[in-house]
Structures are given as structure tokens and as C-alpha cells.
Amino acid sequence: MRYVKPESYEAASALLAAEDGIARILTGGTDVLVMLKAEMVEPDLMVDLKHLPGMHDIAAEDGGFRIGAAVSSAELGEHAALKAMWPGVVEGAELIGSTQVQNRATIVGNLCTASPAADSVPGLVTANAVARLHGPHGTRDVPVVEIPVSPGKTMLAKGEFITSIYLPARPVGASDAYLRFIPRTEMDIAVSSAAVSLELDAGGTITAARVAIGAVAPTVRLVADAGAAIVGTKLDDDAIAALIAATEAACSPITDKRGTIEFRTKTAGVLAKRAAHIAYSRAGGKT
Amino acid sequence: MALDDQAKRTFKVVGTRVGRPDGIDKVTGKAAYGADITAPGMLHGRILRSPHAHARIKSIDVSEAAKLAGVKAVVTGADLAIPDDEGFADIAINCLARDKVFYDGHAVAAVAATSKSIAKQAIRLIKVDYEILPHVTDVDAAMKPDAPAVQEGRALENVPAGMSQNVTTRCAFGHGDVDAGFAKADKIIERSFKTAATHQGYIEPQACLATLGSDGRGEVWCCTQGQYMVRANCAAVLGIEESQLRVISSEIGGGFGGKTSTFIEPVALALSRKSGKPVKMVMTRDEVLRATGPTISASMDIKIGMTNDGRITAARGELRYSGGAYPNETIEMGAQAAFAAYDLEAVETVGWNVMTNRPKEIPYRAPGAPTSIYAVESVVDELCQELGLDPLDVRLLNAARKGTLSAYGPTFNEIGLVATLEAAKAHPHYTAPLGPNQGRGLSCGFWFNFGGNTCVSLNINDDGTVGVVEGNPDIGGSRASISMMAAEELGVPYEKVRTVIADTSALGFNDITDGSRVTFAVGLATIEAARAAIREMCRRAAKIWGIDEDAVLWEDGAAVPAGPNAGTHPPMTLAEIAAVAGNTGGPIAGHHEVNADGAGVSFGVHLVDTEVDPETGATKILRYTVFQDAGKAVHPDYVEGQMQGGAVQGIGWALNEEYIYGEDGRLQNAGFLDYRIPVASDLPEIETVILEIPNPGHPYGVRGVGETPIVPPLAAISNAVSRAAGVRMCELPMSPPRLLKAMTG
Amino acid sequence: MKMIPVETTINGDQTEFLCNADESLLDVLRDRLGLTGAKEGCGTGDCGACSVMLNGRVVCSCLVLGVETQGAEVETIEGMADGETLHPLQRVFIEEAALQCGICTPGILIAAKSLLAKNPDPTDTEVRYWLAGNLCRCTGYDKIIKAVQKAAAEMRAA
Numbered sequence A: 001m002r003y004v005k006p007e008s009y010e011a012a013s014a015l016l017a018a019e020d021g022i023a024r025i026l027t028g029g030t031d032v033l034v035m036l037k038a039e040m041v042e043p044d045l046m047v048d049l050k051h052l053p054g055m056h057d058i059a060a061e062d063g064g065f066r067i068g069a070a071v072s073s074a075e076l077g078e079h080a081a082l083k084a085m086w087p088g089v090v091e092g093a094e095l096i097g098s099t100q101v102q103n104r105a106t107i108v109g110n111l112c113t114a115s116p117a118a119d120s121v122p123g124l125v126t127a128n129a130v131a132r133l134h135g136p137h138g139t140r141d142v143p144v145v146e147i148p149v150s151p152g153k154t155m156l157a158k159g160e161f162i163t164s165i166y167l168p169a170r171p172v173g174a175s176d177a178y179l180r181f182i183p184r185t186e187m188d189i190a191v192s193s194a195a196v197s198l199e200l201d202a203g204g205t206i207t208a209a210r211v212a213i214g215a216v217a218p219t220v221r222l223v224a225d226a227g228a229a230i231v232g233t234k235l236d237d238d239a240i241a242a243l244i245a246a247t248e249a250a251c252s253p254i255t256d257k258r259g260t261i262e263f264r265t266k267t268a269g270v271l272a273k274r275a276a277h278i279a280y281s282r283a284g285g286k287t
Numbered sequence B: 001m002a003l004d005d006q007a008k009r010t011f012k013v014v015g016t017r018v019g020r021p022d023g024i025d026k027v028t029g030k031a032a033y034g035a036d037i038t039a040p041g042m043l044h045g046r047i048l049r050s051p052h053a054h055a056r057i058k059s060i061d062v063s064e065a066a067k068l069a070g071v072k073a074v075v076t077g078a079d080l081a082i083p084d085d086e087g088f089a090d091i092a093i094n095c096l097a098r099d100k101v102f103y104d105g106h107a108v109a110a111v112a113a114t115s116k117s118i119a120k121q122a123i124r125l126i127k128v129d130y131e132i133l134p135h136v137t138d139v140d141a142a143m144k145p146d147a148p149a150v151q152e153g154r155a156l157e158n159v160p161a162g163m164s165q166n167v168t169t170r171c172a173f174g175h176g177d178v179d180a181g182f183a184k185a186d187k188i189i190e191r192s193f194k195t196a197a198t199h200q201g202y203i204e205p206q207a208c209l210a211t212l213g214s215d216g217r218g219e220v221w222c223c224t225q226g227q228y229m230v231r232a233n234c235a236a237v238l239g240i241e242e243s244q245l246r247v248i249s250s251e252i253g254g255g256f257g258g259k260t261s262t263f264i265e266p267v268a269l270a271l272s273r274k275s276g277k278p279v280k281m282v283m284t285r286d287e288v289l290r291a292t293g294p295t296i297s298a299s300m301d302i303k304i305g306m307t308n309d310g311r312i313t314a315a316r317g318e319l320r321y322s323g324g325a326y327p328n329e330t331i332e333m334g335a336q337a338a339f340a341a342y343d344l345e346a347v348e349t350v351g352w353n354v355m356t357n358r359p360k361e362i363p364y365r366a367p368g369a370p371t372s373i374y375a376v377e378s379v380v381d382e383l384c385q386e387l388g389l390d391p392l393d394v395r396l397l398n399a400a401r402k403g404t405l406s407a408y409g410p411t412f413n414e415i416g417l418v419a420t421l422e423a424a425k426a427h428p429h430y431t432a433p434l435g436p437n438q439g440r441g442l443s444c445g446f447w448f449n450f451g452g453n454t455c456v457s458l459n460i461n462d463d464g465t466v467g468v469v470e471g472n473p474d475i476g477g478s479r480a481s482i483s484m485m486a487a488e489e490l491g492v493p494y495e496k497v498r499t500v501i502a503d504t505s506a507l508g509f510n511d512i513t514d515g516s517r518v519t520f521a522v523g524l525a526t527i528e529a530a531r532a533a534i535r536e537m538c539r540r541a542a543k544i545w546g547i548d549e550d551a552v553l554w555e556d557g558a559a560v561p562a563g564p565n566a567g568t569h570p571p572m573t574l575a576e577i578a579a580v581a582g583n584t585g586g587p588i589a590g591h592h593e594v595n596a597d598g599a600g601v602s603f604g605v606h607l608v609d610t611e612v613d614p615e616t617g618a619t620k621i622l623r624y625t626v627f628q629d630a631g632k633a634v635h636p637d638y639v640e641g642q643m644q645g646g647a648v649q650g651i652g653w654a655l656n657e658e659y660i661y662g663e664d665g666r667l668q669n670a671g672f673l674d675y676r677i678p679v680a681s682d683l684p685e686i687e688t689v690i691l692e693i694p695n696p697g698h699p700y701g702v703r704g705v706g707e708t709p710i711v712p713p714l715a716a717i718s719n720a721v722s723r724a725a726g727v728r729m730c731e732l733p734m735s736p737p738r739l740l741k742a743m744t745g
Numbered sequence C: 001m002k003m004i005p006v007e008t009t010i011n012g013d014q015t016e017f018l019c020n021a022d023e024s025l026l027d028v029l030r031d032r033l034g035l036t037g038a039k040e041g042c043g044t045g046d047c048g049a050c051s052v053m054l055n056g057r058v059v060c061s062c063l064v065l066g067v068e069t070q071g072a073e074v075e076t077i078e079g080m081a082d083g084e085t086l087h088p089l090q091r092v093f094i095e096e097a098a099l100q101c102g103i104c105t106p107g108i109l110i111a112a113k114s115l116l117a118k119n120p121d122p123t124d125t126e127v128r129y130w131l132a133g134n135l136c137r138c139t140g141y142d143k144i145i146k147a148v149q150k151a152a153a154e155m156r157a158a
Helices: A009-018 A032-037 A073-078 A080-085 A087-093 A107-112 A121-126 A224-230 A237-250 A261-282 B023-028 B063-067 B086-095 B116-124 B139-143 B178-183 B227-238 B265-275 B285-291 B330-337 B369-387 B391-398 B417-426 B478-490 B518-545 B574-579 B636-655 B713-725 B736-744 C025-032 C088-095 C105-118 C124-133 C142-157
Strands: A002-004 A023-026 A045-048 A058-061 A064-068 A130-135 A138-143 A148-150 A161-167 A174-181 A192-200 A206-214 B043-049 B055-061 B071-076 B107-113 B127-132 B167-175 B187-195 B207-212 B218-222 B245-249 B279-282 B297-306 B312-322 B347-354 B438-447 B452-460 B466-470 B497-501 B552-555 B558-561 B588-596 B602-612 B619-629 B686-691 C004-010 C013-019 C051-054 C057-060 C073-075
Touching: A009 A023, A009 A045, A009 A130, A009 A161, A023 A032, A064 A080, A073 A080, A073 A087, A080 A087, A087 A107, A087 A121, A087 A174, A087 A192, A087 A261, A107 A121, A107 A161, A121 A174, A121 A192, A121 A206, A174 A261, A192 A261, A206 A224, A206 A237, A206 A261, A224 A237, A237 A261, A261 B736, B023 C088, B023 C105, B043 B116, B043 B265, B043 B285, B055 B107, B063 B071, B071 B116, B071 B265, B086 B227, B086 B265, B107 B116, B107 B265, B139 B297, B139 B312, B139 B347, B167 B330, B178 B297, B178 B312, B187 B369, B207 B265, B218 B227, B218 B265, B227 B245, B227 B265, B265 B279, B297 B369, B312 B330, B312 B369, B330 B347, B330 B369, B369 B391, B369 B438, B369 B713, B391 B417, B391 B438, B417 B438, B417 B602, B417 B619, B417 B686, B438 B713, B452 B518, B452 B574, B466 B478, B466 B518, B478 B497, B478 B518, B518 B552, B518 B558, B518 B574, B518 B588, B558 B574, B602 B636, B602 B713, B619 B636, B619 B713, B636 B686, B636 B713, B636 C142, B713 B736, C013 C025, C025 C051, C051 C105, C057 C105, C088 C105, C088 C142, C105 C124, C105 C142, C124 C142
Parallel strands: A002 A045, A023 A045, B043 B279, B218 B245, B312 B347, B466 B497, B619 B686, C004 C073
Antiparallel strands: A058 A064, A064 A161, A130 A138, A130 A161, A174 A192, A192 A206, B043 B107, B055 B127, B071 B107, B167 B347, B187 B297, B207 B218, B207 B279, B297 B312, B438 B602, B452 B466, B452 B588, B552 B558, B602 B619, C004 C013, C051 C057, C051 C073
């Protein structure tokens, strides 16, 4: 394996594009080093990007925030303004692994590993987050929801990598929340998960809602019907029942060592309900 | 060796909370564990393992691996001897398979190379031609007559009709007329239970550094619970003499029974013999989980009859354990322990062991007992629920006590079960209020405890300090407790004593650190060795004073004249006697060799409150209290530590830990990510209550304490969860999918 | 494979080493620098026994490449005591019997020290969650949590 720290984004994409063997990008390393250890992948080229400009920045932009690809989960959690605006996104990022892993893991790495159980992705999806890609043909912006295409696979072209994630501005009376189910209290991969992002009017009625679920389909899934089920409501019992029904209907999980189809489906609905209540309360709604 | 007259003894050192002698090394990173040392010219060993659950090895071609630059030796099963003794032969074929692989992870070949990465590449170049055979990993399936035979020719002599050739053991215990007892019952409950295999989960993977010459002389440094056991296994498997093999035990990073066997040491020695160089081998976590020993998996039927006022009239258990791919005797201990907490008129326990395509079982803390007692204590709890009786009162009513004919044969001497039950009943935890979705459970626990072969040598140094040499790796602070007992007996401060652990060439044979035996048996031998040294010191003082040696007594660390004709000599301290030992007959030492008896059984009671989430099946442990009879607690901190650590291992077993096999017979969760041992945030404070009912078989009344605490948690938590969830749980672990399914139907 | 030269600072000392590109910091510390206080319990970031400080943050050294530490500051358990004076956490761990086998102890001490640097007065729950990535199989964590709290109180009073 060759280890390279390119001097620019352009040099990085040129290196990646030119590599005939297996290339991997290193920022936090908390997934790729595990794969190395398990001999699941033996890269020919490891490209370290975390020293490049902007990679470690959390910058205010158009009322929202641009997060560099090498910003760790811990750094996200320490950013008070970001956490106030997108608490659900940050709590997803802060659930990835242990304290030690938090200090290295990045939401971009979490996204690019393309696991359906990735903890930070449902929150980014409900936030309408947009990834900025750099590649041999320049830069392009792609909604986060479109990045993973199947377990372990992204839509990134050869030579392309993500340089930052953009979280848009929020109106007053908006918030989000993320919950996952794990057997222990820490250190597990999500068996199911749900993120909910809401906007409320002054009276506490939901005017916009996005719901995303994880670990219940080949990729993190945005559930439009679930969002629609609670728009125009104050999360009354009927709305919650509709939310749960729409969420469960969107699940197509597998049974494996971590959970069954039935369990994943049932808990995804429960988590969507609970996350909706948390997001509603954070947004200033009173139930 | 009997209990000293307790009325006379006021302990000065024993019972205090002194600092541990290995403390500074362990908090500064200096302590040397299995993987922490190197040797000049050392090679790195690595093992190729079977990806199949069951297969015939048609051929192994190592030629490409041997040709790789940097590879210095390659070995296969043919490089190890197959000893006549069946137990050693099983170890040999488990270290490196011969004609068949028995489980996913079974070692097939090994290489030694100049670097870890070359070794890794080399094992990929070994070509193994497998003929895949049908496999079986479930204990009940393995017992059916049409099950694939894991090993031929190992079955019980007379396997009953309807059972398979995988059945290797049948055992039965009990007394009284069970059918007549059931006829007297007002309520009978009969239930079937299953428990998953779990792993000891020590954080330090097996590791060793071995060297062996063509002359048959060798040395092994390794993390083990028994250096003498490693010596015996390696000598047998390599066909060398024990005298020529020196085994040194490193600091040990946890064992819990899991390091009472050998996996890599014989392989490293074979590689060293072939390459002529020292070979270091360190297991990965994946290897530890796939190829070292987990505990048994179990399937159990329990039937208990009870009168309306809570008297048990009869009990019957049928236990089916699988100890993996080899014959295994853990079932005997499980069957004996099952009903040990009860004074029963009629009881019958039948146990079976059956082979499956799983790794060779290695003891895990109180091997066999947690599962059988889980099943029994679950049925007792359900009877209490059904009859509206207090579960502690029912246990007190039926509790085994001094004079009880135990369910496995012996009559109990002084035991602490009633005292622990009464302590639990008096504790505020037992009557604390519970909220919605919360439930309280309790269970008794039992362990036999063990004494065994022990040697101790105790040296009086010329500066008045003391060296104790013992032969059992220190797994829970035993160097401190041994030093404490030596100091107590000699009447010197704890700080004056240093206990070290001998290698196999420095002290006679010792059984492994198991059976909660070390503080009891090594302590007993240390006290006797100290007494031998005291007798010698009294002789020396008598010689100096010119009086009869019978006229000298040992008091508070000094020889004093006693009796009418002894004169008025001032006391001579240990240090004063030691300083002039060269003039009075030479160095002073005491030693003691014993096969210690009288370990004294141990009982505990655990009390737990849980809350279940009715929507997700998640269980939270809210409050946990451990009550245990420790005999005399030599170092209370370490006794509490054993009680807390055992309880938490049991919590893991009850809720999340399990070996998960796929349809293909492969282990699916060979890592700490999905083999889920409890983490700090899963747990509340683990409160402890030590009871000290002296063991009549030890001079200070010491009992083993290490194993009993893993026994009660399984049933205590299952009972708490069953009450909280409103549904009786009969399978472990009670993982959230399983619990949610039980709750929602 | 060509080895790569790396210059770094370990426990305050300028250190140079050569390593392969795919070698973890843990392997470098243990195999090349003789710093065996960090332990490999899993090699996959699940047990925390290899915890070290990297540029002021606690990380699993098994999940860091050796080459990544070029120009970095690394602190290991070997640098925690000041000569013969133990760090309060180290001393209290011995006093409170917060270790049994001791294999997880270096990692837990490093992680606990990083917690107290960030939050000198944590709740028990905060200590438990901060240390959730440090597996201990001997103690049931009880005495560890109590020792961290006792050391924290001492350090606050100092």
C-alpha cells in the first residue's frame, strides 16, 4: 500500500483517477482501518486528505453551515451554533462509536461507507444536506440522500471525493431529532433508526416535515409519506398513528444477526414517533 | 487443615484493604502481559484456520508458502504428536487439525516468518483441499439420531435409542422418590429452557513467545491460568519431557477459565523447533472468539412441584449441554449444581453432553452451573408467582443448610445460604418501590469451590523481610492476599512480604488457577509454610538462648520464651533471628506441599430491578445488589470486585451475549462489535454485601469467592424481566428482538 | 514494501521511526518503539485498550496509521506519571482497587484523564458514557467509576 498526502484537491483527484488498483481515502480512518485489519480490503493506495484547506472547518454560509470532510464528530458536538440549529444531525454524528472513535470519525466518512445503518446519514437526509464533490472534472453539489446507492456503494465517480457537507439555514420554529435502536447503550451498530426534521408555524402546527429511516432498507430512506402524515398536525394521536404506519410501510429490512425483519420494522415506527416528539418539542411545539 | 479457633484470633492484616503489589506496574503500562515481550531474532507465527464448520482435509499443500521469502517454517497437524491419552490427543488435534476440521476457526496449519505481514501473506499461499461435510451446531439437533456425526467413535458406550452418536456423556444425581413427591404437590410447573454459548471475553487475547531446540529443551512465556498445565500439554503434544520445558506465566489480562487450556503454545514451539528461532504468536480477537473455548450451549427441562405454602415436594431436571466438537464433562458440574440450593426430599437430575460443530468448550467461571441454576431458579420463581408467595420466603423455607443431604450427594457442612437470604430480605433494596414496566427478580447461586495440588515456598530474608514463592498466576489480586496471609501468620507488616509467581522449574507442581482455589489453597499452604518457618525460627531462638525449643513461642512477629524454665530473655523479632541465621544453622525457610481439601461450597443471592421498554424490548438494569458468603474476606475490595465482575458477566449473558451461527455453520459475530459484552453505560452501581461464614476447612475460614457471582444473574434478571414484561422468558439471551416478540406475540 | 520515515513527538520526546504505510500507530508504539502500555484487545476500535492521546484527543491507536502521526503530538500511558509521582488517577486506581487484571487499565486511565481535562466535575452517567468504549471484563466498572470520581474530586481541590 502507498500512502500519499496530495498537495491539493486537484492532485488528489488526479491520483485517485489514475490509480488502477484499489484506492481508499483517509480522513477519520475509523472504517477503513477496521477493514484493513479484517482483511476485507487491501488498498494499493491510501490518500490522506485531512490536511487540505477547508477540511477541518465549520463555516457559516448563507445562514447555514458548511462542514469540512475531516471535521470529527466530536468537533461537531463542540460547535454550539451548529448544534443549536441542527441538533438531530449532531446527535446522529455523536452516536458513531466510542469517545475515541468520535474524535476521529467524520460524517463524510460515515456517508461514504454507505452503510444503511450509518448514524449520521438519516439526520443529514432530513436536513436536506448537500455534499460538495471534487473530481477530475471539477466540483459538483449532490444531495446527501443520493450519495449511497446500495450497501457499501456510492454514486461517486472514479477520482471523486466529498470535500464538504452543507447544512441549510433554518427558519424560526424548526428543529430535528435522531434516534436509533441498539441492544446496549453504546458501541453498537443501529438495528433501526429514524430522523425527523420539522418546521412549525407560530401556533405549533407542523408546516413541513421530513422523516428518514436507517437500517431498514439497502440505503437510508427518506419517507415522504411519513413526513406528509404529520404536516398540518400538532402530533395528535391520529397523526402519530399515520406516521408510524407510513414509516413501517417504507421498511424493507433483512433478518440478520442484529435483528429480524419484524423487529426492525416495528422499532423504526417507534423511533420515528419518539423522534417526532423530540423534534416537535425542540422546535417549540407543546403537546 | 481445620479452621483455627476463631475466638482467639483478631486479624491484623487479613480483612484490611492494602494496596496491590502489581499496582504501579499496571497503572504505568510497565506490566508485561503475554504479547509484551520480544526475543532477539524472533519470528512471528500465524495460523491458517478452517472457514468450514465441518470438512475432511483431503490435502494440504504448503509448498508455495514455504517458498515465500522470509518464511522460516510451516507446520501442520503432522508436526505434532498424537498422545495416547485421549485428553492430550484432543488438545493436539485442536491445536492443529488432522484429517477433519470440526468447526469454523479450527486451526489447520501455521507459519513462522520474519514479519507479521509476511506471515499473513504466507498463510494465504497454503492450499487446503476440503471435502465439506454436513454440520450441526444446535445442541438439540445434534442429539437427534440422524444428526451428522461430529467425531466418530467418541459416543457413549450405550447410546439410548432415539439419540445420536454425538452423545458422549450421561450422568445422573439425586435421591428420594420423585414421583411420590410430585403426587404431594399442589402445583407443578414444567418448562424447557435454552441458553446460548457465551465467551469468557477476557480483553487480552492469547499470546506466547516460545523457543524449542532440537535437543528438546525449550521455554514458553505466555498468558495462562496455569504454567504447569501448559507444560504438560506442550510436552505431551510435542513429545518432549516436562523437565526440559520451562513455562513462565506472564501477567494475565483476564481469563475467567478461558486460559485453562492451550491453543497456540504447542504450535509456536513446533514452529520454533523447525525454524531454530524463537517464535511469537498473538491471537486476534476474531481468532479468540472463533477458536478458543466458549462455554457450553444448553437445552434444559425442569419440573418442580410445590405445596400451596411453598414447600418443594419434588424436583426433576434433564439437561443437555454441548461442549463443542469434543467429549466434555461440564455437564456433570451443571447437573450437580442445579438443585444445590435446596433441601429436597426427592430430586433427580440427568445430564447429557453432545458434540456439535463448535469450538472446544473451555471452562467459564463456575462452568455448567449458571445455566442449570438459571432454569431451576426460573421455575421456582414462576411457582412463587403462581401461588402468590414471596420468592425469598420460599427460598428460606426450602434452603439447604448445615446437615442437608445435597442434591448431588454430599451432606453440607457450615454454609451461608440462609444467612445470605436473610441479608437480602433485610436489605432496603428488597422492599423499594417499583414503577411501571419494572420488575424485581432474585436468584440463588452456588459453586463447589476447589482446593487441589499446591506448593508454596516461603523464605525469611536476612534483612527480616519475607519472600513467598507460589505457582498460580495472579488473576484477581492473589499476590496481595497471599502476602497478607503470610504477614498475618508471621506477625510482620504486609509491606515486608513479597509474593512472586514461580515458573515451572522453580517450584513443584500446582494445579491451574481455577475453581476459586487460589486464595483458599495457596493461602492455606502459605500459612502452613509460614508455620514451618516459625517453628524453625523458634528453634533458632532456643539455640541462642540455650533453652529447650518447646519453651519458645511465636507472638507478634517475635520469638518469646514461655514456660516456667524458659528464663527472661527479651523477645527476638523475625528480623533479629534472620540477621544471625548464618550463625545458627543457615538460611531459614518454610515450605508446604498439599492436595488441599475442604474448600467449602459457596452460596450467593442476587437481587435485581429491571425496566423493560414495551415498544422495543430493551431491558435496563436499574438496581443490582449482590449478597455472598465469602468465608473470611481476606481483601474485601477484591472480594467485592469478584462479586461485581461476576454479576456483570452474568448480566451480559442474560441480555446480549451469544454465539450466533449461520446456516453455513460459521460464527457470525466474532468481534466485540457484535459479541456484546456490557459497557460501562449499560450498568448501574453494583452494590455488594459480604457475609463471612467461616469455612471450617481453612485456618482463617477462607472460601473461594470468584465463581459463585456469575451464577445467579441469569435467573435473577430473567425473573425480573419476566415479571416486568408480564411474560415468562425461557431463553437466553433476552435480546430485544426476542423479548419484544415474547411481549407482543 | 518501502518504509516511510516519520517524525513525531511522543510523551514530549522528539521521536523518529520508520514504518510501513499500512501499519497502525498501535503496532508502531508496541513493535517499533517498545511502548507496550497500549494493548491490542481487538484491533477494530471496539475495546479501547489501545487508547492514546493524539493532538490532545483520545483515540484508539489501532485506528490511526503510524504515518499519520507525522508532526503530531502523541501521549501514551508511559508518559502519564511525572517521574516517580503518579498522576492522581493512577494513584487512586490502586487505592480504590479499580483494576483487577489490569489489561484495560492503561486505556481507561488515558480516557479518564481526557474526560477530566474537558469536564472536571462529571456525573457518574457522564463518566460511564465517556468510558463506554473502554471494555473491562473483570470489575463490572463499579470501582472504576468510583475511582475516577474520587480522583476528579482530588484534582478539583488541588
